[in-house]
Amino acid sequence: MHENKGNVYSLYKCRVLRVYDLTDDVKLFLFRFEDPDIAEKWTFIPGQFVQLSLPGYGEVPISICSSPMRRGFFELCIKKAGRVTSKIFELKPGDFVGVRGPYGNGFPMQEFEGNDMLLIACGIGMAPLRSVFMYALDNRWKFGNITVINSAKYGKNLLFKKELEAMRDVAEAENIRIIQTVTRDPDWPGRIGRAQEHIRYANTRPDKSYVCLCGPPQAYHDIFTKLIEHGYNPKRIYVTLERRMKCGVGKCGHCIAGTSTFLKYICIDGPVFGYYDIISTPGLI
Amino acid sequence: MRYVKIYNEKMQEFLERLKNYGKLYAPVKISDKFYDRKEIDDVKKISFDCLRTIMPAKKFFIPPYEELFEIDIENADYKEKIEETEPFVLFGLHACEIVALRILDGVYLDEFPDIYYANRRKAGIIIGLSCLPDEYCFCNLTRTDFVDIGFELFLHELPDGYLIRVGSPKGHKIVDENPDLFSEVKKEDIDAFKMFEEKRQKLFKYYGSFDNIRYILELTMKDKIWDEEAEKCLGCGNCTMTCPTCRCYDVQDIPDIDGKHAKRIRFWDSCQFRSHGLVAGGHNFRPTKKDRFLNRYICKNAYFYPLGTSYCVGCGNCTYFCPANINFLENLIEIRRGINA
Amino acid sequence: MKKLKIGVHGLTSCYGCQLKMASLKLAENIEIVYWNMLSSKGEIGKVDVAFVEGSVSTGEDEEELKKIRENADILVAMGTCATHGGVQGVIFGEDYKKCFKEIYGDNNIEFDGRIGEPIKKYVKVDYNLPGCPPEEDEILYYLATFALGSYPEEKDYPVCAECRRNGYPCILIEKNKPCLGPLTVAGCKARCLKYGIECTGCRGPLPHNIAWFDSLARTFKERGMSKEFIKSKMEIFGKQYENMEELINKVFE
Numbered sequence: 001m002h003e004n005k006g007n008v009y010s011l012y013k014c015r016v017l018r019v020y021d022l023t024d025d026v027k028l029f030l031f032r033f034e035d036p037d038i039a040e041k042w043t044f045i046p047g048q049f050v051q052l053s054l055p056g057y058g059e060v061p062i063s064i065c066s067s068p069m070r071r072g073f074f075e076l077c078i079k080k081a082g083r084v085t086s087k088i089f090e091l092k093p094g095d096f097v098g099v100r101g102p103y104g105n106g107f108p109m110q111e112f113e114g115n116d117m118l119l120i121a122c123g124i125g126m127a128p129l130r131s132v133f134m135y136a137l138d139n140r141w142k143f144g145n146i147t148v149i150n151s152a153k154y155g156k157n158l159l160f161k162k163e164l165e166a167m168r169d170v171a172e173a174e175n176i177r178i179i180q181t182v183t184r185d186p187d188w189p190g191r192i193g194r195a196q197e198h199i200r201y202a203n204t205r206p207d208k209s210y211v212c213l214c215g216p217p218q219a220y221h222d223i224f225t226k227l228i229e230h231g232y233n234p235k236r237i238y239v240t241l242e243r244r245m246k247c248g249v250g251k252c253g254h255c256i257a258g259t260s261t262f263l264k265y266i267c268i269d270g271p272v273f274g275y276y277d278i279i280s281t282p283g284l285i
Numbered sequence: 286m287r288y289v290k291i292y293n294e295k296m297q298e299f300l301e302r303l304k305n306y307g308k309l310y311a312p313v314k315i316s317d318k319f320y321d322r323k324e325i326d327d328v329k330k331i332s333f334d335c336l337r338t339i340m341p342a343k344k345f346f347i348p349p350y351e352e353l354f355e356i357d358i359e360n361a362d363y364k365e366k367i368e369e370t371e372p373f374v375l376f377g378l379h380a381c382e383i384v385a386l387r388i389l390d391g392v393y394l395d396e397f398p399d400i401y402y403a404n405r406r407k408a409g410i411i412i413g414l415s416c417l418p419d420e421y422c423f424c425n426l427t428r429t430d431f432v433d434i435g436f437e438l439f440l441h442e443l444p445d446g447y448l449i450r451v452g453s454p455k456g457h458k459i460v461d462e463n464p465d466l467f468s469e470v471k472k473e474d475i476d477a478f479k480m481f482e483e484k485r486q487k488l489f490k491y492y493g494s495f496d497n498i499r500y501i502l503e504l505t506m507k508d509k510i511w512d513e514e515a516e517k518c519l520g521c522g523n524c525t526m527t528c529p530t531c532r533c534y535d536v537q538d539i540p541d542i543d544g545k546h547a548k549r550i551r552f553w554d555s556c557q558f559r560s561h562g563l564v565a566g567g568h569n570f571r572p573t574k575k576d577r578f579l580n581r582y583i584c585k586n587a588y589f590y591p592l593g594t595s596y597c598v599g600c601g602n603c604t605y606f607c608p609a610n611i612n613f614l615e616n617l618i619e620i621r622r623g624i625n626a
Numbered sequence: 627m628k629k630l631k632i633g634v635h636g637l638t639s640c641y642g643c644q645l646k647m648a649s650l651k652l653a654e655n656i657e658i659v660y661w662n663m664l665s666s667k668g669e670i671g672k673v674d675v676a677f678v679e680g681s682v683s684t685g686e687d688e689e690e691l692k693k694i695r696e697n698a699d700i701l702v703a704m705g706t707c708a709t710h711g712g713v714q715g716v717i718f719g720e721d722y723k724k725c726f727k728e729i730y731g732d733n734n735i736e737f738d739g740r741i742g743e744p745i746k747k748y749v750k751v752d753y754n755l756p757g758c759p760p761e762e763d764e765i766l767y768y769l770a771t772f773a774l775g776s777y778p779e780e781k782d783y784p785v786c787a788e789c790r791r792n793g794y795p796c797i798l799i800e801k802n803k804p805c806l807g808p809l810t811v812a813g814c815k816a817r818c819l820k821y822g823i824e825c826t827g828c829r830g831p832l833p834h835n836i837a838w839f840d841s842l843a844r845t846f847k848e849r850g851m852s853k854e855f856i857k858s859k860m861e862i863f864g865k866q867y868e869n870m871e872e873l874i875n876k877v878f879e
Contacts, residue, residue: 008397009353011363055358056540056547057776060565081565083776096361244564246536246551249397253533253554254561256584257570259506260499263587268397282506283570283583316795316822340793349791358774519808519841522783526790537779540770543653553791558783559836574838608798608808609845 008249011053011098012038016091017073023157025080026124027089028065031099032073039072045106046131047212047240047272051248052076052088053098060084061245061267064102065127067134077127077159103248104271107132107212107238116144116204118232120195120223122151122215126159128240129214140174147177147202151195151215155188177203194219196226206231213239217285224275237275241266241285257284286433287451289460289467290443290474299466300328300376306410306459307372310345312338322375335377336419337602341529342375342382343389346405347553353401354549356538363549367400370408377414381422381598383436384429385529386411388598391591392532410455413439415481418488421601423614425486426495429598443477491618498617499586499595505620506579514616515578517609522555524581524603524613530596533561556580582616630773633660633673635694637687638742639680639712643705646759647677650766655773675700675772677755681707681715682748685738695749700772703751704765706758707742710830711866714742718865744866754780756811758828758863764813781812782834785825789816797824802849804859809837827863831870839864839873853878 018030033039044064053059060082066075080089088097109132117136119129129148136143152158158180168178179198181191191198195215211232213223220239228234243255245267255266262281264270278284291299303309309325312335320335322342340349354363378386386406393402413436424430432439437456440447448470451457460467505511525531535554540547554561557578562571571577585597604613636644644663652658660668670690676698682688695701703709717725722741730739745751755768755778768778785807789796794816798805806827807819818825831837839860846856857874864870 007365007367007400009399010365013361053363055356055361055363056538056544056774058538059536059549079565083779085565087776098361098363242564243570246534249399250395251393251397251399251532251534252536252551253556254535256533256556258583258587260502260583260586261588263584315793316800318800319795321793339790339795344793517841517844519786519838519845520784520836521786521808523786523790523796526787539767540774540776542651542656542766542770542773544655544770544773553787555783555787558787559834560782574836606796606799608796609841610848 009100009247011100012042014097014099016093016095016097018093019091022077022159022161026159027078029076029078029088029091030066030073031076031097033099034096042074043068043071044074044102046109046135047106047128048102048104049128049248049271050074050076050099050101051103051245052084053100054084054087055098057084057087059098059246061103061243061248063128063131063240063271065130067131067138069135069138077124077130079124101248103245103267105269107240107272109135112210113142114144115236116209117146118199118202118204118209118211119146119148120151120199120211120213120215121149121159122195122219123153123157124159125214125216125240126150127214129212130160132212137176144208145175145177145203145205147179147204149179149181149195149198149202151181151183151198153183154185155182155190156185158182175203177201194222196223199226199230207233209233209236211237213237217241220278220285224279234275238272239275239278239285240271241273242271243267257281259283287457287460288470289449289451290446290470291440291449291467292446295466296446297328299463300325300331302463302466303374303376303410303412303459307374307408309374309376311376315339322377325376331376333377333414336379336416336422337600337605339527339606341527341602342378342386343529343532345373345375345409346386346389346402347393347532347534350550350552351401352548352550353536356547356549358540358545358547366548367404370404372408372410374410374412376412378411378436379414379416379600380432381424381427381429381600382529383411383413383432384592384594385598385600387432387435387592388530388589388594388596389532391589411436413450413452415439415441415485417485419601420490421605421614422599423489423491423495423601424599425489426491426493427597427599428495428594430485441478442481443474448474448478491614493624495617497624498621499588501621501624502582502586502617506583508620510616510619511579512575514611515573515575517611518557518574518578519609520557520574520577521608522557523606523608524611525555525557526553527602527606528585529600529602530585530598531555556584582613585613586617629655629657630675630769631657631659631673632769633670633676633694633698634658634663635660635670635676635678635690636663637678637680637691637708637745638683638714639705639707641679643679643708643757643759646762647704647765650762652769653773656769670694670697673698675702675769677702677704678708678745679704681711681742682745683714683740683742685740687740688748691745691748700752700777701749702753702755702768703745704755705760706756706828706830706863708745709751709754709756710863711742711744712758713862715744716861716865717741753778754833756781756813756829758830761813761815780833782832782836783812784808784832785810785812785814785816785819785829788812788814789819792816792820794819795822797822798845804846804851804856806842806859808842809839809860809864827860829863831864831867835868837864837867839867839870840876843874843877847877
């Protein structure tokens with residue numbers, strides 16, 4: 001999908017179709033490409049991101065959080081953080097943005113097929129993992145047991161809280177377990193504690209599982225330790241990383257990370273990396 | 286490879302004729318010590334002993350400032366600013382500079398080709414020139430002291446002229462269209478060429494294999510040398526701006542005062558600047574001066590797999606143009622101490 | 627499009643920044659609510675953006691500044707006096723008292739004179755528009771982003787970046803000139819360097835504690851400059867930078 005009239009930086013016009021409030025500072029936007037041909041053809045792999053532009057404001061990388069099976073539409077989960085995202089936050093249905101992509105490697109979904117999947121999200125990390133989850137639901141027969149652990153500091157910060165809660169009981173019958181947990185919220189009626197403390201409740205079989213992890217990098221090492229303690233195979237643990245890409249196509253250098261034996265552009269070599277890449281490369285997280 | 290010779294008497298005419306192929310840019314002296322590649326009117330002003338220009342050749346392909354799009358804000362319409370690039374001739378590029386351009390090619394012309402770069406690269410005619418290293422050069426260690434491709438013509442100094450290697454169809458065309466300028470290479474020219482190469486090889490400061498530097502660098506990242514050297518650093522970014530392979534850029538939308546239009550520009554950025562490692566929400570992946578300082582050593586010494594060399598081409602620009610006298614090569618030699626090449 | 631309401635104010639200063647701004651052609655989408663230098667009409671009232679030139683050098687300045695702040699959604703410190711105290715900020719402590727007495731003697735002075743200080747010492751500053759005076763393109767850029775409902779990206783890199791992008795010779799390396807480019811926030815396109823004149827730092831030291839007075843002092847020292855000379859150069863626009871003296875002293879221990 002890189003046939004942007006020969007210019008990789010050219011943008012496709014997209015219209016905002018719907019806006020949903022997820023938390024105080026995160027909204028979910030449903031977009032559609034204006035050009036019906038593009039809308040028809042455009043697809044992506046869960047874990048990939050787009051570069052989203054607001055004319056006059058700038059451009060930002062955003063992970064896609066919908067399933068690629070829903071052709072013609074895609075959803076972005078946007079947290080109010082900077083110049084561009086604060087403005088996107090104000091957009092209403094009918095407004096336009098510019099989009100290019102998808103970029104990045106995405107999760108190796110085909111490799112996951114036939115296996116269980118454990119998805120661990122901390123905070124805003126649920127955004128890219130929702131794409132994996134939705135894709136798995138759309139292709140339920142391809143995957144084994146699935147557990148989603150969605151965690152945040154407070155109940156009000158849990159992304160897709162209602163959506164996940166609503167499907168919990170039905171999901172259980174389909175061998176899908178949904179665990180939502182918070183760390184600091186005394187009023188939260190559900191589970192308490194960090195994501196890693198709930199790995200034990202997952203329905204995934206460690207020896208038959210792939211793990212996808214997204215959250216603040218500081219949490220990664222501790223989660224790795226817990227996963228390995230529970231018997232998960234380090235080779236099958238994937239994480240997704242974040243940087244402020246200016247180009248998304250391995251040019252601008254803003255996302256270069258790693259060390260001299262493993263220097264990577266997160267935008268094209270990632271954002272999804274394996275466990276061994278992470279532990280052997282200081283500076284990646 | 287095809288080889289021809291040009292005698293010194295014909296060099297001026299050769300340079301004049303190069304203008305037939307496009308605007309001619311060559312090194313000229315811009316101040317007491319510094320050179321830069323400028324458009325040439327009078328070919329007698331061209332400097333043949335210039336080793337390094339304050340603006341590397343990348344400036345012709347990735348300009349310091351560039352407008353990417355004209356934006357119509359109300360209609361969310363982005364009009365690309367791509368202009369046809371007239372052919373131009375870059376004269377006097379040394380081997381390291383040509384390898385540097387090939388590294389930029391590997392980055393800018395990959396599966397997501399940058400059309401702004403590609404157009405200029407197509408228009409550029411590269412004429413290489415041999416050189417004798419000074420104390421800052423270490424292209425022998427980075428294995429970038431000789432190039433096989435990436436130029437139209439490459440001129441090797443002889444006592445009475447130049448031995449020319451023809452490196453591309455465009456190079457052949459220049460030779461074929463100007464038969465009066467070129468002669469055959471004779472036995473004594475080959476001897477002279479060998480003598481020049483011999484002399485050149487003896488002038489380098491250090492010898493040996495440098496390929497293991499990237500491991501040694503990783504193993505010594507906690508050494509105190511990095512604290513001491515980073516302490517000296519001014520954070521001015523001269524090293525990256527004058528580096529022929531540093532290619533980081535930043536992008537900004539600049540709205541017009543009327544609020545109807547904007548332009549999207551890009552401009553040279555540097556990993557030595559604070560904002561380079563910032564992400565949304567304010568986290569900085571390189572929060573300290575030392576993080577930024579070390580980042581350049583890591584990035585330059587990493588391998589660029591398509592070429593099998595490091596991103597550093599051993600030109601010595603970063604040391605030559607450092608106001609704080611921080612010596613890139615000596616720092617690497619220091620952490621490598623114990624290995625006798 | 628909604629008009630952007632602005633106020634332009636001058637505390638103690640030369641009014642050069644305002645003059646620069648006054649020379650620009652502003653578009654119809656900008657409404658000037660208060661600009662005393664251009665018109666005596668109007669009062670300090672509610673505005674979207676207030677641009678404040680000058681340093682707080684009198685009690686009246688402080689009162690006026692607080693009133694401006696209360697009435698502005700966004701407050702921009704315009705020019706080096708407002709952002710860093712400016713040249714007048716160089717006189718400190720006992721020196722200030724001596725200086726004040728020399729100039730005004732024992733006359734009954736009606737105003738409450740103070741050491742010139744950056745306005746951030748008194749009120750919250752949202753954005754800094756550096757320069758002495760600020761550059762035209764930057765003033766327009768700031769105004770345009772505010773008018774659009776966005777905000778400007780402040781530069782956090784030194785003049786050297788622009789000097790290199792423009793291909794000027796580095797006179798610190800070449801001529802041992804005491805160039806303050808490495809400390810000074812970019813935006814001027816290295817105008818002085820274009821003419822071979824060293825940067826005096828008129829745009830003020832870099833924000834976010836990345837003005838490395840110590841490293842530059844060491845570089846100057848290695849080039850044979852004395853501590854007194856280095857200090858005299860650096861303090862013209864950097865005197866009010868936190869721990870400037872400490873950083874220079876460190877190099878001469």
